[in-house]
Amino acid sequence: MTSTQRIAQLPAPDGTTDPWQHLEDVTGEEALAWVRERNARAEREIDAIAGPGGEPLAATLQQEIREILDAKDRIPAVTKRGGFLYNLWTDAEHERGLWRRTTLDSYRTEDPAWEVLLDIDALNEAEGENWVWHGASLLRPAPEEGPDAPYRRALVTLSRGGSDADVTREFDLEARAFVPESEGGFVRPESKGGISWVDADTLLVATDFGEGTMTSSGYPRQARRWRRGTPLDQAELLFEADVEDMGVFVSHDSTPGWERDWVIQMHAFYSSTVHLLDLAAEPPQLTALPVPKDMEASAHRDLGVFMPRSDWEIEGTTFPAGSLVVADFDAFLRGEASARALFEPTPSSSLQGLAITRSTLVLTILEDVIDRLEVHHRDGAGAWIREDLFPQLEGAIGVSAVDADEDDRVWVSVTGFLTPTTLLMGDLAGVPSGAGAGDLETIKATPARFDATGLQVTQHFATSVDGTRIPYFEIGPDAEHAPAGPRPTLLYGYGGFEIPMTPAYLGAIGKAWCERGGTYVVANIRGGGEYGPAWHQAALRENRHRAYEDFSSVATDLVERGVTDRDHLGVRGGSNGGLLTGNMLAQYPELFGAVIIQVPLLDMKRFSHLLAGASWMAEYGDPDTEDWEFIRTFSPYHLLREDVTYPPAFVLTSTRDDRVHPGHARKFAAALESMGADVRSFENIEGGHGGAATNEQAARMNALMYTFLWKSIGGRSAQR
Numbered sequence: 001m002t003s004t005q006r007i008a009q010l011p012a013p014d015g016t017t018d019p020w021q022h023l024e025d026v027t028g029e030e031a032l033a034w035v036r037e038r039n040a041r042a043e044r045e046i047d048a049i050a051g052p053g054g055e056p057l058a059a060t061l062q063q064e065i066r067e068i069l070d071a072k073d074r075i076p077a078v079t080k081r082g083g084f085l086y087n088l089w090t091d092a093e094h095e096r097g098l099w100r101r102t103t104l105d106s107y108r109t110e111d112p113a114w115e116v117l118l119d120i121d122a123l124n125e126a127e128g129e130n131w132v133w134h135g136a137s138l139l140r141p142a143p144e145e146g147p148d149a150p151y152r153r154a155l156v157t158l159s160r161g162g163s164d165a166d167v168t169r170e171f172d173l174e175a176r177a178f179v180p181e182s183e184g185g186f187v188r189p190e191s192k193g194g195i196s197w198v199d200a201d202t203l204l205v206a207t208d209f210g211e212g213t214m215t216s217s218g219y220p221r222q223a224r225r226w227r228r229g230t231p232l233d234q235a236e237l238l239f240e241a242d243v244e245d246m247g248v249f250v251s252h253d254s255t256p257g258w259e260r261d262w263v264i265q266m267h268a269f270y271s272s273t274v275h276l277l278d279l280a281a282e283p284p285q286l287t288a289l290p291v292p293k294d295m296e297a298s299a300h301r302d303l304g305v306f307m308p309r310s311d312w313e314i315e316g317t318t319f320p321a322g323s324l325v326v327a328d329f330d331a332f333l334r335g336e337a338s339a340r341a342l343f344e345p346t347p348s349s350s351l352q353g354l355a356i357t358r359s360t361l362v363l364t365i366l367e368d369v370i371d372r373l374e375v376h377h378r379d380g381a382g383a384w385i386r387e388d389l390f391p392q393l394e395g396a397i398g399v400s401a402v403d404a405d406e407d408d409r410v411w412v413s414v415t416g417f418l419t420p421t422t423l424l425m426g427d428l429a430g431v432p433s434g435a436g437a438g439d440l441e442t443i444k445a446t447p448a449r450f451d452a453t454g455l456q457v458t459q460h461f462a463t464s465v466d467g468t469r470i471p472y473f474e475i476g477p478d479a480e481h482a483p484a485g486p487r488p489t490l491l492y493g494y495g496g497f498e499i500p501m502t503p504a505y506l507g508a509i510g511k512a513w514c515e516r517g518g519t520y521v522v523a524n525i526r527g528g529g530e531y532g533p534a535w536h537q538a539a540l541r542e543n544r545h546r547a548y549e550d551f552s553s554v555a556t557d558l559v560e561r562g563v564t565d566r567d568h569l570g571v572r573g574g575s576n577g578g579l580l581t582g583n584m585l586a587q588y589p590e591l592f593g594a595v596i597i598q599v600p601l602l603d604m605k606r607f608s609h610l611l612a613g614a615s616w617m618a619e620y621g622d623p624d625t626e627d628w629e630f631i632r633t634f635s636p637y638h639l640l641r642e643d644v645t646y647p648p649a650f651v652l653t654s655t656r657d658d659r660v661h662p663g664h665a666r667k668f669a670a671a672l673e674s675m676g677a678d679v680r681s682f683e684n685i686e687g688g689h690g691g692a693a694t695n696e697q698a699a700r701m702n703a704l705m706y707t708f709l710w711k712s713i714g715g716r717s718a719q720r
Contacts, residue, residue, distance in 0.1 A: 008642045009674040011667075015605035015628065015638060020670045024610065024663035026655060031666070035655070035683045038669065042650075042680040046704050049711045057710060062703035065508045066092070068449045069695035075423050075444040078107065080403045081138045082151045087114075088133050095694040096120035097133050099156070108443060117176050118156065131158040134166045138173075139197045140254040150174075155186065155195055155203075161656035161685075164612070165192050184228055192658075193220040196252045198279065201228040204250035204261060209233055212243075217615035218658075219247025223263045225279065238277065238284055241265045246615040255405050258301045268618035269497065270294050270309060276333075287333070300356045300404070304329035304337070307351070309533040320344055322532030324351055324363065326384075340384055342376050350532035352500065355399040357408040360428045362389060362399045369459070369471050369502060369530050371397040377432045389437055390426065395419055396503040412440060415505045417457050417475045417520075420446040450510035454481030457503070462557035464526075465549040468538075471530070472554045473503065474563065476519030488714045489519040489564035491555055495527035495547035496576035496619060498536035508699075512706040518714070519563060525550035527576075541621045542630040551580060552588045559591075567593045570713045572705070574598035575660055576619075582636035582668065585646055594712035595649045596705055599657055602664040604635030610661035637668050640675070648678040648712045650705060655685045680708070 009019040025031045051057035070092040078085035084101040099118040106112040124131050134157040141149035152173055159166040168188035170179040179185030186203060188195055192214075193207035206220035210233060215221045221243060226235035241248045246266040253260040261277035263286060271293040275286040291297050294309040306325040311318055315338070319325050322345035327337035343351050343363055352371065353364035363374045373389035390397075395416035402409035408428040415421040424440040431437055456478040461469045476487060490513060494501055501522050506514060514520055524530040527539035527547040539547040555571070558564050569592055573581040578600020585595040605623050607613040621627030632638055649672060653665035662683060669681035682704060684697055 006674060006676045008671075010640050010642070010671050011603075011605075011638055013632070013638050015623070015632065015635075018603075018606070018667070020667040021606075021663075023666040023670060024606075024661065026662060032655075034670075035666065035681075038681045039683060042682045042704070045680060046707050046711075049707050058703045058707040061512050061706050062699045064511050065702050066695060066699035068508050068511060069699055071446075071449070073447060075421060075446055076107075076112075080104070082141075083148075084151075086136070086138075089114075090695055092695070094119070094121055095696060096124060096131060099133065099136065117173065118171070120158075130161050132160070132162040134159045136171070137195070137197060139200060140256075142199065143256060153179075153197075153200065155197065157195075160190065162654070163656045163658040165190050165658055168195050186226070186228065188232065191220070192218060192247075194249055194251075196250050197254070198225070198252050198261065202226070204238075204252055204263075204277075205232070205235060206248045206250045207232075209235075215241065215243055215245055215247050215614075217246045218612050219266075219615070221245060221248055223248050223250045225284070236284075239263050239265070239275065239286060253299070255301060258299075260299060266615075267293065269615060270618050274298075289333075290335075299329045301358075302329060303327075303356075304332045305354070305356070305361075306339070307354075309537075314339055321534060322350055324354065324361075326361075342384060342386070343374070345532045345534075348531070350500075350530065350535070352502070352529075353399065355401050355410060357401045357404050357410060357428055358406065359432055360408055362410060362428070364397060364399055366500065366502070366530060369473075369500070369524050371395070371502070373397060373399065375428060375431055375437065379432070387431065387436075389428075390440060411443075416503050417473065417506050418452045418455055418510070420448055420505050422446075446505075449505075449507045450515040452510065452514070454478055455514055460557065460561070462550075462553045464546070464553045466546070468526070468546075468550070470523065470525055470550045470554055472521055472523040472557075474519060474521050474558075475506065475514060476563070477517070483517070486565040486568045487519045487563060488517065488568050488710070489521060489558060489570070490709060490713075491521045491523060491551075491558070491569065491571045492577075493523040493525055493551050493554075493571075493573055493580055494575075494577040495523075495525040495539060495551065495580055496536075497527075498529035498533065500524070500529040502530075508702055512702065513709070516710070518709075521554070521558065523551055523554040525554070540619060541627070544620065544630070544634045547580065548583045548587060548634065551584065552591060555584075555588070555591045566591060568713045568715060570594035570596065570709050572596040572598070574600070576601065578602070578660075578665075579604075579634075579636070583634055583639075585649055586636040586639035587634075589644055589646045592647045594709055595647055596709070597649065597651045597665065597668070599653050599660050600651070600664050600668070601660055602635070602668040603637040604631045605638060607664070610663060612659050613661070637664075637671065640668075640671055642675055646672065646677045646679075648708075649680075650708045651679065651681040652701065652705070653681075653683050655683055 011018045023031050047058050049057050076087040078087045085107050086101045088097045090097040097120045098116050100114040100116045102112045102114050137155045138151045139153040154171040155168050156171045157166050157168045167190045170185040181187045191208035196204045203226045205226045206223050213222050221241040223239040224235035249264040251262045263275040263277050265273040274289045274297050278285040289297050296307040298305050304327045310321045319341050323341045324343040325339050325341050327339040331337040349367050352366045355362040361376045375389040376386050395414050398413040400411050410426050412424045423444040425443050426440045458474050464470050525547050571581045571584050578597045581597045582602045621631045623631050651665045651669040653662040672679040
């Protein structure tokens with residue numbers, strides 16, 4: 001059948017019909033047959049594309065990306081617990097990873113001595129599983145064991161194929177083996193949820209306890225205390241949320257002398273009630289913190305830490321949204337605290353990160369999406385003192401405490417689009433005494449993964465439809481190396497959930513795109529967190545169109561500045577960013593030469609009925625109410641029209657994504673295909689919401705994407 005003979009099968013614009021709803025059957029035989037056929041078709045097409053030397057470009061890119069992902073000289077990310085640093089390491093020989101540990105002194109060396117605790121690949125072979133690492137929580141030794149007692153037990157969490165639902169099993173660190181359930185070991189069956197140590201024989205757990213115990217968003221609605229030897233379904237009920245709440249989450253703070261237990265009742269993404277749990281009471285008592293529901297509230301030692309998302313008035317003082325406010329925590333609970341703002345946002349600045357050490361607070365502040373650091377501490381009289389911290393650092397700066405319970409050391413990572421990551425360590429112990437932060441020690445540094453010769457990073461501002469200035473970063477050839485005419489340009493964005501898009505080393509992107517002559521652009525559109533809560537809230541619900549206007553304005557600015565033109569401009573986004581690029585295809589097809597849509601939301605009529613979708617109604621609205629009248633204006637699936645010529649599109653998802661339903665991607669691709677549009681789709685069977693469960697899968701997926709881009713918008717070649 002030719003394209004002119006096709007009968008387009010599109011959903012009704014009002015959402016009343018859906019011809020492709022059967023593709024929502026995630027593992028149904030018919031749906032998977034459809035997926036496999038499209039996978040094979042896309043791979044045949046893309047694998048046949050030749051590089052500048054005639055070789056298959058996808059194979060070349062896949063090998064190059066895999067080498068970067070598997071590089072032995074990557075910086076191992078570590079977490080300190082007791083006398084060891086723990087790390088999960090993946091490479092070509094260990095696709096699923098080695099959970100291992102070493103000492104800080106050994107970690108400082110070029111070749112640390114690692115003790116392997118768990119080989120995930122070997123575990124999969126032994127158990128016939130496809131486990132993906134989801135983390136570990138270690139039990140702090142009891143105070144009576146002494147300060148030097150070793151950590152002996154852990155809760156290891158594993159996911160089948162990378163899904164959000166996972167399994168937790170108790171692990172013996174000394175025996176380097178799981179504790180069998182038959183011998184009293186804790187085992188949490190597969191479910192979304194979480195678990196936290198209270199002591200050696202007690203856990204806090206939120207999971208699927210059976211019928212009626214999960215919310216409409218698919219998360220646990222019960223918090224329970226689980227004692228060793230008690231069946232999970234008989235664990236003591238502590239709290240139950242409403243079925244329409246997003247979910248319940250539990251945690252135990254084991255800071256010696258400041259132990260606290262928490263139950264977080266999330267009503268929606270930006271609305272929570274934080275409960276302090278008293279397990280010593282009989283029965284256990286919960287106290288809701290007296291703060292607005294959109295507040296982020298926590299405690300560290302004696303300090304209450306509060307980050308309001310809307311203006312907060314307390315004791316006659318108003319703290320603006322985006323502030324960082326502190327108070328004596330116990331006094332605050334009694335209604336007697338004097339709160340103090342350590343940071344208040346400005347039109348150009350926002351709080352990007354907070355790291356708390358034993359006696360200091362380190363703030364990472366964004367000034368027009370550029371990082372700077374401050375450190376705050378209390379003097380002998382309890383007054384707060386502020387200092388600039390490590391002003392010599394340039395680039396994207398990440399700070400975290402080495403061990404906030406023990407001392408004031410911090411990990412500091414520094415990177416940039418073209419600058420490989422360096423990991424440093426600082427000690428802030430001298431800050432409270434006035435001696436200062438001292439020198440930073442370089443712990444690890446990664447080599448370059450691509451040739452950045454002739455490349456530069458510049459920041460620009462586009463003007464959106466309503467006049468708002470939208471910052472964006474451009475990474476491409478400098479004036480000396482820029483070719484004549486429009487350049488192949490890939491525009492990336494997200495614009496949701498208050499998540500900022502800050503600089504990070506390009507790595508595989510640099511190798512597959514920039515080194516070969518492509519320009520890469522990151523847009524800081526509204527809906528993100530670049531300028532704090534207000535920047536996010538400006539594009540919520542009925543104002544969602546602003547994020548899309550911002551993004552299209554950046555695209556237009558790139559063309560007007562002569563960087564590129566429509567035929568050489570592509571866009572890429574995933575998850576909420578997939579909704580973004582889906583809207584670029586549906587609403588702005590004239591602007592782009594290629595569109596990549598990854599693990600996306602696209603059917604905004606049914607999103608709240610699919611997997612975790614109900615939890616995102618605070619971001620987008622409720623399509624089962626009159627909200628549909630504005631939601632339909634940014635539902636790409638319902639905006640498709642037969643009389644429009646759409647740019648080449650590549651839609652990617654994962655069968656094991658149990659957060660954003662793969663049906664979004666399947667149905668959108670099927671609808672485009674029914675019109676004869678230039679579309680291909682690829683669905684990784686594993687991978688979860690990240691799209692890939694191993695480095696090999698990630699390399700393959702990225703190689704397919706960049707080969708598609710070079711063919712679609714790359715011009716004459718994919719080589720500098």
